[in-house]
Amino acid sequence: MGERRVIIAGNWKLHKGPAEAAQLISGIKQALSGATFDCEVVTAPPFTSICSAVEAAKDSPIKIAAQDVYWEDQGAFTGEVSAPMLKESGCSYVIIGHSERRQFFGETDETVNCKIIATLKAGLIPIFCVGETLNEREYGGTFDVIHRQVANGLQNVTIDDPDRFVIAYEPVWAIGTGKTASPEQAQEVHTALRKELSASRGADVANRVRILYGGSMKKENARSLIGQPDIDGGLIGGASLKVEDFLGIISAGSKS
Ligand code: PEP
Numbered sequence: 001m002g003e004r005r006v007i008i009a010g011n012w013k014l015h016k017g018p019a020e021a022a023q024l025i026s027g028i029k030q031a032l033s034g035a036t037f038d039c040e041v042v043t044a045p046p047f048t049s050i051c052s053a054v055e056a057a058k059d060s061p062i063k064i065a066a067q068d069v070y071w072e073d074q075g076a077f078t079g080e081v082s083a084p085m086l087k088e089s090g091c092s093y094v095i096i097g098h099s100e101r102r103q104f105f106g107e108t109d110e111t112v113n114c115k116i117i118a119t120l121k122a123g124l125i126p127i128f129c130v131g132e133t134l135n136e137r138e139y140g141g142t143f144d145v146i147h148r149q150v151a152n153g154l155q156n157v158t159i160d161d162p163d164r165f166v167i168a169y170e171p172v173w174a175i176g177t178g179k180t181a182s183p184e185q186a187q188e189v190h191t192a193l194r195k196e197l198s199a200s201r202g203a204d205v206a207n208r209v210r211i212l213y214g215g216s217m218k219k220e221n222a223r224s225l226i227g228q229p230d231i232d233g234g235l236i237g238g239a240s241l242k243v244e245d246f247l248g249i250i251s252a253g254s255k256s
Pocket of ligand 1: 011170174175176177178214215216217235236237238239
């Protein structure tokens with residue numbers, strides 16, 4: 001897999017207010033201080049818990065992500081949060097195009113594209129989510145869906161620093177369902193994603209962008225998934241909400 005450093009990222013979704021967020025980060029921080037691990041550790045709390053999470057993560061390797069962003073820097077856009085605001089709040093990453101946002105909040109490939117551009121402009125690292133629904137997989141449309149999401153999502157996007165660009169392959173049928181893609185199924189799509197990147201951005205970008213797998217990853221299945229040559233870590237929902245479960249995945253994602 002070359003030199004791509006594994007990322008273990010927890011997507012807390014709509015869980016953990018400021019006090020609980022600080023508590024969970026402190027638990028992870030404490031557990032990590034006695035552990036040997038060599039992956040990047042990221043947690044994505046809800047917007048209102050970002051500041052307390054950043055504060056709790058101080059002097060630790062834990063990085064904070066936002067779960068969404070708006071593409072304008074400021075203006076009359078009630079309810080939105082911009083990339084410069086996230087940067088100022090201490091975020092390092094932004095999850096963009098999560099399937100729940102596509103499914104419930106009208107996210108499209110076009111809005112995803114605007115968000116990726118704004119995120120990069122602010123100096124933040126996007127975690128760009130793609131993935132097919134069960135129906136799309138069953139009719140054999142997985143690779144077309146992935147191609148469309150990547151081509152549209154990356155329109156006019158310059159990946160100047162591939163080490164600071166992350167894609168998450170999250171089959172929608174595996175998110176929060178307890179169903180996990182097999183390591184072979186996931187690897188097949190990750191290979192296709194890398195080919196897609198290679199064709200549009202060149203081999204160097206394709207080899208350096210980290211591609212995470214997401215969808216019911218747990219400490220029990222993480223090692224076999226992350227052991228695949230093109231899987232560079234995980235985006236984890238449910239199993240990121242408890243220190244012990246998350247730590248198990250961090251340890252599975254560590255080579256040492
Ligand atoms: C996610 O929300 O990105 C996710 C993968 O959730 P879960 O691990 O719960 O399936």
